Amino acid sequence: MTNRIKVGIVGATGYTGVELLRLLAAHPNVEVTAVTSRGEAGVAVADYFPSLRGVYDLAFQAPEEAALEQCDVVFFATPHAVAMKDVPALLEKGVRVIDLSADYRLKDIPTWEKWYGTTHTSPKEVADAVYGLCEMNHDAIKDARLVAVPGCYPTCVSLPLLPLLKEGRLKENYPLIADCKTGVSGSGRKGNIGSLFCEVGDNFKAYGVGGHRHLPEFKQIINSLQNNIADNFIFVPHLTPMIRGMHATIYLHLQPDTDPHNILSRFYENSPFVDVMPSGSAPETRSVRGANLCRISVQRAPEQDVWIVLSVLDNLVKGAAGQAVQNMNIMFGFEEQAGLGNVPLLP
Amino acid sequence: MTNRIKVGIVGATGYTGVELLRLLAAHPNVEVTAVTSRGEAGVAVADYFPSLRGVYDLAFQAPEEAALEQCDVVFFATPHAVAMKDVPALLEKGVRVIDLSADYRLKDIPTWEKWYGTTHTSPKEVADAVYGLCEMNHDAIKDARLVAVPGCYPTCVSLPLLPLLKEGRLKENYPLIADCKTGVSGSGRKGNIGSLFCEVGDNFKAYGVGGHRHLPEFKQIINSLQNNIADNFIFVPHLTPMIRGMHATIYLHLQPDTDPHNILSRFYENSPFVDVMPSGSAPETRSVRGANLCRISVQRAPEQDVWIVLSVLDNLVKGAAGQAVQNMNIMFGFEEQAGLGNVPLLP
Amino acid sequence: MTNRIKVGIVGATGYTGVELLRLLAAHPNVEVTAVTSRGEAGVAVADYFPSLRGVYDLAFQAPEEAALEQCDVVFFATPHAVAMKDVPALLEKGVRVIDLSADYRLKDIPTWEKWYGTTHTSPKEVADAVYGLCEMNHDAIKDARLVAVPGCYPTCVSLPLLPLLKEGRLKENYPLIADCKTGVSGSGRKGNIGSLFCEVGDNFKAYGVGGHRHLPEFKQIINSLQNNIADNFIFVPHLTPMIRGMHATIYLHLQPDTDPHNILSRFYENSPFVDVMPSGSAPETRSVRGANLCRISVQRAPEQDVWIVLSVLDNLVKGAAGQAVQNMNIMFGFEEQAGLGNVPLLP
Amino acid sequence: MTNRIKVGIVGATGYTGVELLRLLAAHPNVEVTAVTSRGEAGVAVADYFPSLRGVYDLAFQAPEEAALEQCDVVFFATPHAVAMKDVPALLEKGVRVIDLSADYRLKDIPTWEKWYGTTHTSPKEVADAVYGLCEMNHDAIKDARLVAVPGCYPTCVSLPLLPLLKEGRLKENYPLIADCKTGVSGSGRKGNIGSLFCEVGDNFKAYGVGGHRHLPEFKQIINSLQNNIADNFIFVPHLTPMIRGMHATIYLHLQPDTDPHNILSRFYENSPFVDVMPSGSAPETRSVRGANLCRISVQRAPEQDVWIVLSVLDNLVKGAAGQAVQNMNIMFGFEEQAGLGNVPLLP
Known part of the structure; x- marks a missing residue:
């Protein structure tokens, strides 16, 4: 156990928390030394999550009792507006922080x-x-003391758009539509009626059509890459009866003579976490289940001047805990794939 | 049982077949007198579908042995390219036909x-x-000897578009996008690997992006209603892990000063089968489970000049068997809601 | 609407509540005149349950404001320990009551x-x-002022055992095991984590092995029918990832020369709600989905002196709301199948 | 890649095949050098299973063209009656074989x-x-040239019974009941209607009550451990709407003064693959999803002389591919946990 960094997790009873615990258990360079939960303080992690029996010997602690300031890095897997209260003190003590909530994602405070x-x-x-979108901000992440892990939707949509926006290939004044579908784990492990098996099962619906919290995050990313595009961005999320997985169907207009498949393939040529599939493919969400991967395909709509991009990821891994670990690996100079080598679970 | 018309069903072992049997069992004006299945000839319907124990006393017959020509109307719930072989002879004998397959949907034979x-x-x-889209062709259906029941996708997408196209309200030269999501029963009751529980469950994917059989059907409808729109139609279907249900998310551009909610509300004011919900609603597929209903909402994309229409139906009812029965009701002068009064099953 | 009795529902926002609303909408002899919900008072039923748009024009009322005492009968679809507070006053005013909760099921108060x-x-x-197990207490129900609707587990297990216990055919001193599996809707429409899609989905577990509230209800039924059997009753419930449905697998020892299939078939010969299937059948829960039915089969374990009974019902219908309506039909002299004629929804 | 043994997989397009590929990808001591499939010969593994893109560079080969005889060990993930045709020739050439089918499980040929x-x-x-039940036949497996991997049901039921039978603690002449529930992947990746999403989803049923192929396998195990017990064994399997997972609920009678929790705990004290949970626990199938684990709990039925054992495993891992890899590890002297260290995927 020598030479392992000390890791703390705040709010470890949710789905991103247990996913961090799963991934970090197999990580060669870390030791999880503190996990907090106000509600479950004193309960052994392995009793609360039987999937972790024999894996962890820790118990949850109340946040104020956990020795978080002795950690090298602390993950916040908390609801929004929690991390911002505790992060400043940790940073001051030299602890690096990776926040999976929205608290540090938006640069514009009033927004x-x-x-x-x-x-x-x-x-x-x-x-x-x-902003911890690793494929975009790799160098800045290395020295970051505080990383804001992107939301699952922005990750799923931005990874395919990133190379195109960076090269200024999107047409201005045309709609850029992201029709997204998410599994239910994205809404967290809270007892709200809308996430019950009998409400979500055998059912499909849109939500947040009139406005969704990820919208300003999308616009911030887009604006940082290409001008005059963000205002035409349309985002419609849908809830699908599956546990994990996210699928974005993106409709976009490109400058003439653009070969998006080629641009994406080159950009992600050496990326272990983004897989550009052959044009015409249709990536399935299960092809990334449990793995820190985003799979993408792009094709032209038949007989149209519109391009269709399909992008999938596991919202709890590349869309949350996996990307958070990837950030940690970059921050601490570990191998970027450390702890992230899982082969997707299929079926 | 006097005064009931005699009904035959060809190919009754599939999902649309058993759904026809369910709906017709409760219909006050019909008696099902013949059900055919080549593979299950001789098997009692109630043995094959235990849900129908105590409801039907019939056995499946080979098509050539069933007294189909003594029926007043015969439903074809067969795979494509079957009905076209047997329908002409039945029509000649004066039997009216309602075909749920694609054989008579497209007017253009080469297509x-x-x-x-x-x-x-x-x-x-x-x-x-x-073409048996009842809300569009009501009068022609009355006297029809042969009705082609629309596909589930075209029904789900056309019902909200119909009033807008009819009034010529769509903008030319702008994309008209139908991002559709279907339950698995739409792919039928055949032993193909792609429909297995372990392939579809906890998974989401697009399919047929490069071209889908419903595309020419869509274009035919659109062209019959407004010019210069069909060429900009884009259709991307997706497979969702649910049994029944279909959801269309439609992105469209409208002429200035169009109030689509108002146009839809007026058009469907007296329709018992199309429910225009308040603007801003998000219809759920389960809100129509088992019922002959299409629920629609329409709203403007936030800060955009694009409209978003959400439309749901049960692919086996309003998208197939229910719409077929509705056609029959119109053809024979029955009350249009006869046999179609089911309240949706929720949860 | 003349000659319809007036019906009230207390606690109508849960799953048994919305199921009562679904069934009563199609009932020829009733008019629902009051539905209560403390949390949703003022909200239109059709807004809360979009599946009921166009079906009901009512709004939820706070219990104290609803004119329940003007109803002919009031259903309580409330959590336990609610009905017992309000029922006495209603009974005194001559309103008959059908309680779907456990408040009036057990005769022994200390238990x-x-x-x-x-x-x-x-x-x-x-x-x-x-005790409203219709197939057992039909005559007593006719004149009942207050009916306690049985729990879903006791209904599913008791219907097949009833004829055997009544004839004293079970062997004393041998275990009588009911290994039961339920869909998730049985745990109600409350925001508890254990019923989330991501907790229940793709998962199977036993619960309450050490003791379950339905145990004394089981014992009361058994003891009323045959002596010296209840003490050997073992009940293990399991939670299955499905919305509706309950399946009991019962292992029992019978007196020599007992033909249980014959006994069951004769007993339920004229019952429209209990279907004794051929020996060797395996009833599926979906074969009763949405219908007021219990399907049963019985067979001997291969080469053993143990009998295996399989019994299925829809926990929300024959296991709750449907059986409640059946009780009402008996109480008011309506046709026993009134409002209960739905054909099961399959698939 | 030096010092890795060469591994072949016959019939690698099924669920146990792809699961072997997943597990072996992470195994430090093996290299998969040949995968066969008659139907998919020539297709790249990564094209057929997109979850393996970037993981394998192999293509499927026709069995007769694959260099299986150059492998150190060959896994057969084939339907029954396939392995027995090819295994003898491989054994003769010195290749060791691990058969996941039933071909070599039963010692009695007529049975x-x-x-x-x-x-x-x-x-x-x-x-x-x-017989490759590792926890029972560990020593014999070391030198085995041919291992018959147990079925999923026999593994799930035998692991908890093994220590009790070995000590002769079961009561003779009392029923020993295994009420088992399986996920759908157990029925394989074949296009049969009974495994369709729309047949299995939201449904629960028993099957094979009159006799199941695993019955003689159960009896063989039991008879090898304690006399006069197998004849009282009753096995009822059920199909549950989940992808992976198996749950056994076992009802058994023990000699007086037996403490089964203690016996199990001692027996599995040092086992990394069998987890004896505290008495009163209810193991969930998802707590072992994707992992080579069996979790067990045991408790007395309340106020009865019957014991209830609950046992769960992932039918594709400890019930098939994982146990196969565990056998390989023992056969080749690798660390027994090599390639089997996955933490279960939850949710």
């Missing part, structure tokens, strides 16, 4: 406050936070 | 032959067939 | 209080309540 | 032939085959 309905208590740290 | 990969053997009848 | 952890406030009415 | 309906063509090898 954040509008969408999350509360005052931001840590605006100074927002300015320093690095 | 049909291209998409279905075989020669059409009944082109004369194609010309006479009425 | 009830032990399992439900609270003092029973209506013990006098317990004595008068009729 | 095998009765249940599998064909003549056994390799009876000599049956005699030499070691």
Whole structure:
């Protein structure tokens, strides 16, 4: 156990928390030394999550009792507006922080406050936070003291758009539509009626059509890459009766003589986490289940001047805990695939 | 049982077949007198479908042995390219036919032959067939001797578009996108690996992006209603892990000063089968489970000049067997809701 | 609407509540005049349950504001320990009551209080309540002022055992095992984590092995039919990833020369709600989905002196709301199948 | 890649095949050098199973073209009655074989032939085959040239019974009941209607009550451990709407003064693959999803002299491919957990 960094997880009873525990259990360079949960303080992790029996010997602790300041890095797997309260003190003590919530994603504080309905208590740290979309901000992440892990939707949609936006290939003044479908784990492990088996099962619906919290995050990414595109971005999320998985169907207009498959293939040529499939493929969400992968395909709509991009990831892995570990690997100079080598579970 | 018409069903062992049997069992004006299945000839319907124990006393018969020509109307719930072989003879004997397959949907024979990969053997009848989208062709259906029941996708997408196209409200030269999601029963009750529980469950994917058989059907409908729109139609179907249900998310551009909610509400004001929900609603597929209903909502994309239409139906009912029965009701002058009064099953 | 009785439903936002609304909408002899919900008072039923749009024009009312005392009968679809507070006053005003909760099921007050952890406030009415297992207590139900609708497990297990126990055919001192599997809707429409899609989906587990509230209800039924059997009754419930449906696998020892298939077939010969299938059949839960049916088969274990009974029902229909309506039909002299003629929804 | 043994897989397009590929990809001591499939010969593994893109560079080969005889060990993931045709030749060439089918499980040839309906063509090898229940036959497996991997049901039921039978603790002349529930992947990746999403989804049923192929396998195990018990064994399998997972609920009678929890705990004290949970626990199938684990709990039925054992495993891992790899590890002297260290995937 020598030479392993000490890792803490705040809010470890949710789905991203247990997924972090799963991934970090197999990580050669870390030791999880503190996991917190206000509600389950004193309960052994292995009793709460029987899937972790024999894997962890830890018990949950109340946040204030956990020795988080002795960790090298602390993950926040908390609901929104929690991390911003505790992160500043940890940063001051030299602990690096990887926040999976939305608290440090948006640079514009008033926008954040509008969408999350509360005052931001840590605006100074927002300015320093690095947006942890690894394939976009790799170098900045290396030295980051605070990383804001992107939301699952922005990750799924941005990874295919990134190379195209970067090269300025999108047509201005045309709609850029992301019709997204998510599994239910994205709505968290809370006892709300809308996530019950009998509400979600054998059912399909859109939600948040009139406005979704990920919208300003999308616009921030797009604006940082190509001008005059974000205003035409349309985002419609849907809820699908599956546990894990996210699928984006993106309709976009490209400059003449653009070969998006070629651009994507070159950009992700050496990426172990983004798989550009042959044109005409249709990636399945299960082909990435449990793995830190995004699979993408792109093709032209038959007889049209519109391109269709299909992008899938596991919302709990590349869309959350896996990307968080990937950020940690970059921050600490570990092999980028360390702890992330799982082959997807199929069927 | 006096005054009931005699009904036959060809190919009654599939999902649309058993759904016809369910609906017709409760219909006050019909008696099912013949059900055919080549594979299950001699087997009692109630043994094959235990859900129908105590409901039907019939056995499946080989098609050539069933007294179909003594029926008043025969439903074809067969795979494509079957009905076209047997329908002409039945029509000649004065039997009316309601075909749930694709054989009589497309007026253009070469197009049909291209998409279905075989020669059409009944082109004369194609010309006479009425396209059974009841809300569009109500009057023509009354006198039809042969009705081609629309596909589930075209029904789900056309019902909300119909009033807008009819009034010429779509903008030319703008994409008209139908991002559709279907339950698995739409792919039928055949032993193909792609429909296995372990292939479809906990999974989501697009399919047929490069071209789908419903595409020419869509274009035919659109062209019959408004010019210069069909060429901009884009259709991407997806497979969702649910048994029944279909959801269309439609992105469209409308002429200035169009109020689509108002147009739809007026058009369907007296329709018992199409429910225009308040703007901003998100219809769920389960809200129509088992019922002959299409629920629709329409709203403007936030801060955009694009409209988003959401439309749901049960692919086996309003998308197939229910719409077939509705056609029969119109053809025979029955109450249009006869046998179609089921309240949706929720949860 | 003349000659229809007036019906009230208390606690109509749960799964048994919405199922009562579905069934009563199609009932020729009733009019639902009051539905209550403390949490949703003022909300239109059709807004809360979009599946009921166009079916009901009512809004939920707070219980104290609803004109329940003007109803002919009131259904309680409430959690346990609610009905017992309001039922006595309604009975006094001559309103008949059908309680779907456990409040009036157990005759022995101390046993009830032990399992439900609270003092029973209506013990006098317990004595008068009729246990609404229709196939067992048909005559008593006719004149009942207060019916306690059986739990879903006791219904599923008791219907096949009833004829055998009545004839004293079970062997004493041998285990009588009911290994039961339920769909998730049985645990209600409450926001508890254990019923989330991501907790229940793709998962199977036993629960309550050490003791379950339905155990004393089982024992009460058994003891009323045959002596010296209840003490050997073992009940293990399991949770299955499906919405509706319950399956009991019962292992029992019978007196020599007993033909249980014959006994069951004769007993249920004229029953429209209990279907005794051929020996060797394996009833599926979906074969009764949405219908007020229990399907049963019985066979001897190969080369053993143990009998295996398989019994299925829809926990929300024959296991709750359907059986409640059946009780109402008997109480008011309606046709026993009124409102209960649905053909099961398959697939 | 030096010092890795060469591994072949015959019939690698099924669920146990792809699961072997997943597990062996992460195994430090093996290299998969040949995968066969008659139907998919020439197709790249990564094209057929997109979950393996970037993991394998192999293509399927026709069995006769694959260099299986150059492998150190060959896995047969074939339907029954396939392995027995090819295994003898491989064994003769010194290749060791691990058969996941039933061909070498039963020592009694006539019994095998009765249940599998064909003549056994390799009876000599049956005699030499070691039954690969690792926790029972560990030493014999070390030197085995041919291992017959147990069925999923026998593994799930035998692991908890093994220590009790070994000590002769079961009561003679009392029923020993295994009420088992399986996920759908157990029925394989074949296009049969009974495994369709729309047949299995939202449904539960028993099957094979009158007799199941695993019955003689169960009896063989039991008889090898304790006398006069197998004749009282009753096995009822059920099909559950989940992809992976198996749950056994076992009802048994024990000699007086037996503490089964203690016996099991001691027996499996050092086992990394069998987890004896605290008495009163209810193991969930998802707690072992994707992992080579069997979790067990045992408790007395309340107020009865019957014990209830609950046992769960992932039918594709500890019930098939994982146990096969475990056998390989033992045969070749690898660390027993090599390639089997996955933490279960939850949710």
